[in-house]
Amino acid sequence: MVRRQCVCGGPLKGLRHTGPEMFGFIPSSSLAHYNYDCSFEMGVTLPGGRVLEQCPNCGAMVLCEYPTLDGSLRGDDPLITYGPGTVYEQCDIDAVPVTYRSFRALMSSGVTGGIMYSGAFRTNLAEVFGTTEDKLPSWKVVKDAVRDPMHNTMDEWWYASIGRNFIVLYENSKVLLPVSAWHRIPGTEIKNANIVRINELNTDPLRVHALDTVEMTISEQALDIPDERRRALALGNSARKRMLDSAIHVGRKLRDLPQWASPESLERGTALIRDGHVDSLIETAFGIRHIEVHDGERTEQVDILMRHDVLAKAVCTCADAQAKRICPHIVVAVLEMARYYSFRILIPQDRLPVRSHRSSDAVAVEDQGDNYNHYVDVVAMVREERNARPDYRWLSSFIEPFTMGDKPLYHVEFMDSAVMGLPSVGYCVYSKTVLGFIDLVINRGDEDYLDTMRDYGLDKDVHLDILNVDSMDARLLCALITMAVYRERRNEGFLAECLENGQLVRMLRRLRALDGEAPQGGQ
Template identity: 65%
Template sequence: MVRRQCVCGAPLHGLDTQGPQMFGFIPSSSLAHYNYDCAFDTGVTLPGGRIFEHCLTCGAMVLCEYPTLDGSLRGDDPLITYGPGTVYEQCDIASVPVTYRSFRALMSSGVTGGVMYSQAFRTNLAQLFQTDEHHMPSWKIAKDAMLDPVNNALDEWWYASIGRNFIVLYEDSQVLHIVSAWHRIPGTAIKNSDIVRINGLNSDPLRVHARDTIEMAAESELEIPDERRSVLGIGNHARLRLIDSGIRVGHIMRELASWSSPDALARGVRLFKDDAVSQLTDTSFGIRHAVVRDGDTDEQVDLLMRHDVVAKVTCTCAAAQAKHICAHIVAMVLDIARRYRFRIVLPKSTDDNAPRTLTRKRGAHTDIDETMYGHYADAIDVMREHTPDGPRYDWLTAYIEPFETPSAPLYHVEFLTEGALAMHNVGYCVYNEVVLSFVDLVINQGDKDYARTLRHYGLDKDVSIPILNVDTLDAALIAALITMIVYRERRNEGYLAECLENGIIVRLLKRMREVDGDEADLI
């Protein structure tokens, strides 16, 4: 069955879909984007690959026909449970069962993992490699580009897990940071005849215990409050605005002063202090939306985060439409920092009337008038062999306040029945957004060779931290210990929660800040 109309009544176009509403999915099991140097368009034609059409009216995902290179039938495909025409309704992240929120649960679930991308990602990738969408790089090359931190603003691709009942998009597969989710609408599923036959031939006695078969709300429609539906709709439209007129940033949110102009920074600080930011909310696809009151005008601001980096922003004001970071974006970033208790580093003065100078310490004070020298100021510092001030580990110590006085619980435990006939439950630890951001940063910026660093200090890779005198540790050892905690969480789920609960991580971070020094002005 091929749908020409969504459940909401909007028209659908199937494989003829073009633009940001087309989503391609390539499963990891095909190894298309890991090992084989196959053509970009070949990925979704391999077993398990598929294409979805995102309804721009209601946000639903509709499974299209199985694409093939020559138009022939797909053949046996045990990775596909339901056929073309199945509709997945966009739902709140809170509705996603623990199956998709825990490494232990996900690894034993039987769901299909892979990469999902939109047509807009193809456009971004083509621009990166200075080609067109008919001459795309292979998936092996695309994968390297996706994972390169330099391309953190190369958005519109996600890690994904697709089960019988849910589609879940992640910002990072190593962290399981969920950004969007959809739930299958009962009654729209078209059973795949091939999988019925394959399952009949499957003699594995444990197949009925797959976690995917006992997903929450498997056969009933989810109840999504109208208010949350509205927020998800805002996120879908915000995504289109970011694609159409977004400003690429590619910088860490806490380094706001480095990617906004002094005028926008000063005005944004005033708006923030006047409580001009309202309706700040997490929508979908990792996008945050806010309304900023500026005089008699309400400006709509959208911000996309990827891996703790501001990938894209947009605002309805004239300055942002002209591709300039505006005061409304600045105010929103400061409000996000206030919500999650992050500290934003600001210049010594954000007063419009104050002279803008770059003060550096090297023996005596040296003032460089930035208005006179412009971009040459950095060159002068280089010629003087100046080492920039500021902590080296501020990306870690910024989490002291969010962990010590969190605005919401840092984690909670959910339970999932172990097997269809089992008499006991298994608990899984689910972390909130702040902790997931911390894990993401440590994995990407932490000590990759932490085990060797620990051995250098005569410590085992699983050393018990309470036996150490934290007040005497240096920065390199602290960084290695923090990285150890994060990686140990993968092997021993709940260990990170234990370290948060007993204050070990906060103690390490405070010692890190003490060693590093922290002299910047903060808000």
């Protein structure tokens, strides 16, 4: 069945349409089979590949016809449970079952993982490679490009997991940090005839109680989200399209705000946040955060997109931002983001007026010593020398979120297996703060951490509680922290144990002391 109308009544344009509403999905298994060395156009025609169209009215995803190179039918694809016409309603990330938020659960669930991208991603790629959209490079080349930190503003692609009942997008497949989700609307699907035939041949009496067939029932109450949250999702959908048209490509780290914002924007932004002219940060869809800033008689709408620890894009309704300048309202959004996640942003005193020191608990003022201005050239030279050595503030900045946050850092969810005659299985689900930490360590940590540990005579499964953290140097500490993060994937709950017994925080405090940011006791 081909839909020309969404369940909400909104118009659909179908497979031949191009643009940001069209999404392609390519399973990792298909790409691995071809070693990624297949043409970009061929990607969605591989087994398991599919195209979805997002409804401009309600944000639902509608499965289109299966694209093929020769126009043949592909309705019997064994990787596809439901066929064209199936509608997936946008839902809150918190409603996503544990299957999609735990590596252990995901790997045993049969969910298909891969890469999902919008039609706008094609335009981004063409600009990067200096070509046209009909002459894009192979997926092997594209894969290397999207992983390059230089291209952190080249968004509109996500890692994705598509199961029988849910579509979930992630910023990073190694972290499982969800940024958007949709659930299947029962009654809209056409079952794959091949799947039906296989099920008829299946004589297992317990197959009807399989966990993936009851996940919608288990999640039913959580899927009924309030109108306020629906409005937030709609904000994210519209903000994504605004970013494609008029966003400022920042591509700078959040904590480096003083380096890429002008003194005027810093001063005005800190004044606005100090005087309470900002509404709470709203997490919308596709990883976009939305903030409203009241500036005089106007209320400016600000949307920011993060990729890892980098502010990739920002858009604001004010005239400065429309002229592609970092405005005070974007500064407010970054500071509010830091306050929301309990991070510190160091702003040099010479870039922020004294009266603004009380602006926010997310802002810390760096005292340079006004009595020694005649040494400014020497100080600058010393700082340049210091920055040449490894800097671990990106790690130690997590001390406050891990020790002072008012929200739990993790919790355990149980997947009920009683219907299959098995005991309930518990899975560890981490907060967004911990997932952000994992993401940073994977992307910026010690890639050769195992070699580093061997240099110090340590095994990859060493028990952290037997080590004397206070005597370690920064190189070994960074390697051990990286080890703990990677160990989480094969030993679920290990990182939670390190948080619970304080071992991780002790290592971070030792790093802060070595960096000279604070006494070893930390905050």
